[in-house]
Amino acid sequence: MTTSPARDAGGWLGSLPVAVVATSADGRIVRWDHAAQDLLGYTSHEVLGRHIADLLHPDADRSLGRSLWEGAATGRGVMGTVTAWHREGRPLELEIWACPVPARHRGGTTVLVFAVEAHDARRIRGSSAVWEGMFFRSPVGIAVLDTELRFLRVNPALEVMNGLPQAAHVGRRLVEILPEVNAAELERAMRQVLESGEPALDLRRVGRTPADPDHDRVWSGSYVRLEDGDGRPIGLIATLIDITALRQAQLEAEAGRRHVALINEASAKIGTTLDLDRTAQELADVAVPDLADAVTVDVLDTLASGSDLGPGLMGGTALRRLGKAPLTGSRITAALAPLGRTITFPAHAPYTQALAERGPFVIAELDEAAIAPAARHSTVPAQLLELGVHSFMMAPLLARGMVLGLATFYRIRPLGPFTEDEVALAGELAARAAVCVDNARLYHREHDTALVLQRSMLPQHITPPAGIEVAHRYLPASDVNEVGGDWYDVIPLAGGRAALVIGDVMGHGTAAAAVMGRLSASVRALARLDLAPEDLLHHLEAALEDLAEPMLVTFLYLVVDPASGHCHITRAGHPPPAAVTPDGTVRLLDVPPGVPLGVGGTRFTTTGLTLPPGSLLVLYTDGLIEARDSDIDDRLAELTHLLAQPAPSLSRLCDSLLTHLVPASADDDIALLIARITGTG
Numbered sequence: 001m002t003t004s005p006a007r008d009a010g011g012w013l014g015s016l017p018v019a020v021v022a023t024s025a026d027g028r029i030v031r032w033d034h035a036a037q038d039l040l041g042y043t044s045h046e047v048l049g050r051h052i053a054d055l056l057h058p059d060a061d062r063s064l065g066r067s068l069w070e071g072a073a074t075g076r077g078v079m080g081t082v083t084a085w086h087r088e089g090r091p092l093e094l095e096i097w098a099c100p101v102p103a104r105h106r107g108g109t110t111v112l113v114f115a116v117e118a119h120d121a122r123r124i125r126g127s128s129a130v131w132e133g134m135f136f137r138s139p140v141g142i143a144v145l146d147t148e149l150r151f152l153r154v155n156p157a158l159e160v161m162n163g164l165p166q167a168a169h170v171g172r173r174l175v176e177i178l179p180e181v182n183a184a185e186l187e188r189a190m191r192q193v194l195e196s197g198e199p200a201l202d203l204r205r206v207g208r209t210p211a212d213p214d215h216d217r218v219w220s221g222s223y224v225r226l227e228d229g230d231g232r233p234i235g236l237i238a239t240l241i242d243i244t245a246l247r248q249a250q251l252e253a254e255a256g257r258r259h260v261a262l263i264n265e266a267s268a269k270i271g272t273t274l275d276l277d278r279t280a281q282e283l284a285d286v287a288v289p290d291l292a293d294a295v296t297v298d299v300l301d302t303l304a305s306g307s308d309l310g311p312g313l314m315g316g317t318a319l320r321r322l323g324k325a326p327l328t329g330s331r332i333t334a335a336l337a338p339l340g341r342t343i344t345f346p347a348h349a350p351y352t353q354a355l356a357e358r359g360p361f362v363i364a365e366l367d368e369a370a371i372a373p374a375a376r377h378s379t380v381p382a383q384l385l386e387l388g389v390h391s392f393m394m395a396p397l398l399a400r401g402m403v404l405g406l407a408t409f410y411r412i413r414p415l416g417p418f419t420e421d422e423v424a425l426a427g428e429l430a431a432r433a434a435v436c437v438d439n440a441r442l443y444h445r446e447h448d449t450a451l452v453l454q455r456s457m458l459p460q461h462i463t464p465p466a467g468i469e470v471a472h473r474y475l476p477a478s479d480v481n482e483v484g485g486d487w488y489d490v491i492p493l494a495g496g497r498a499a500l501v502i503g504d505v506m507g508h509g510t511a512a513a514a515v516m517g518r519l520s521a522s523v524r525a526l527a528r529l530d531l532a533p534e535d536l537l538h539h540l541e542a543a544l545e546d547l548a549e550p551m552l553v554t555f556l557y558l559v560v561d562p563a564s565g566h567c568h569i570t571r572a573g574h575p576p577p578a579a580v581t582p583d584g585t586v587r588l589l590d591v592p593p594g595v596p597l598g599v600g601g602t603r604f605t606t607t608g609l610t611l612p613p614g615s616l617l618v619l620y621t622d623g624l625i626e627a628r629d630s631d632i633d634d635r636l637a638e639l640t641h642l643l644a645q646p647a648p649s650l651s652r653l654c655d656s657l658l659t660h661l662v663p664a665s666a667d668d669d670i671a672l673l674i675a676r677i678t679g680t681g
Contacts, residue, residue: 018137019035021112023110039094039116057084057085079098080096109201141155142239143238144236144237146235149173149174150172178209199224203221218244266428266429267432275440281297283295288326293411297397297406298405320340320342335380349373355396356403359396360395384410391411393409398431399437402438407429466496467496467562467563470673475670485506488502496561504671505551505553515547515551533604536557541597541598556619558570558577560617571591573594574593576590576593577617580618580643581612582612611677614677617675619675620670624672638660642657653674657672
């Protein structure tokens, strides 16, 4: 800070150096100007961070020095004389004036200390003249007001801030000279200071003054009561600092932090599933209320219906509304098309143009002229204007070079129009949602393809030989790419026997379904050669070795003779089959587990057993008995318990097992095959 001769001081103060020092509220020096260095000899490097009391004479009374920073807590200024210690080791008497002002950092207070050499000050004009000069020199706007809040005096700094000379201030109140600031609010605070005696610090004056009539500015003001010798109020001292730039920087920093937080929230909350509707709603929910007061999310109708995306947008577009927030309690969203509605836009409508141009479409200030192009196609824009929407933007959903839809953001709160940063933020949110939407699209295509392939390769009509009754179920998984490699089959063999087959390719998607198809065809061909079970499994391993990418397969091969009830069972890492005898006894058959096909280098063991007529054989894949957070032994026990319950038919038994053991959203494919040995063959 530099000093200049005081106005109306006759030039007498021009040769008197005035040091300006600033401390934090606890007395630590945070500013030290060149005049202070000239006065006391210390450089700023030597004093910054030190306590101001360290500069006093070692034998001096420090009570006044301590009051400099202790007074900051109450906002009262301090005037007086102190003895400082010059760097050259000599005492130096100083006249000082200290006053607290809001610091540039939030929640703090800075004490400004103006100091001059007392001997020179007294010699030139006397201490009162020094204070008068300091009043004129202060870079802080200062005003003296009477008990009616009328200006008595203002310093040049305040004249500049307000854009009015002192003559325009004197005898008038703030509400009279500056009607475009929050004068009434400030006068209420000033009256409270007059009544209570408690200073008011860092009150914000906001608005426009003749100094800058086209822009809003922000000042930090502090108000201290003036008292006579008996402690009665005689007026106020007001100090003001222009903090517009600081406030703008704070707002921008806060906005940046909010934007980062919103992006982080979006990363966690958008795309939690591969469901189109849910992803669209997640985008809308994340953006309200931090970015907009209302949001809608629309995707191409062809995408929502599972069709190809279509040839383009030249002839217009149809969008299906899949997300809207808030869902209730908003007049804006109530006026907009409901969820699930398909909306058709012609080629020249703003919605279609925003999609075709693949960039944001922003109307910073919504008015009659701004809505005119859209109003030709719909009455909704006029309704939104009547409801108070003043700013509007659309961000297309773009992923992998394709337009998938768009998100629309509406603002009614008095926050001003959408800024460039907010438009960029909306684009980031839309881009993240678009990737998730496209992933969902690709998943559904993969899921549907795998499911069609899987179902086409399962046996369409199972005709068991005489003496065997069967029921079967296939339940595809509901999660991403889980459709795949489970299958079952019943193959008639020579001599009235039958092979009961169940397997699970350890993979998912179309690749697993394709491998399953190859293996199921191989098993049918090999079974008809009447090979020993061990040989059949080795041939299947050889087939797996021919694959470009190795896969593992669990497999169970059971040959049953319904006439005798004799069974031969071979396992390759598959869950054990269960048997239910006519008396209701249920047991998991004790068959060596083996290892999955594809591991190689192992021998398979076949186990023989005989079951009485009327017995059930239950074959299943691991999706039936495995569940998150559940012990496999507990699940097997639950299976045997359910099998012990009487069922009117095998079909009903299949349904009962699936109903009780499988959650609404299955994690894995499930194949289930139940055979009853009737013994009539």
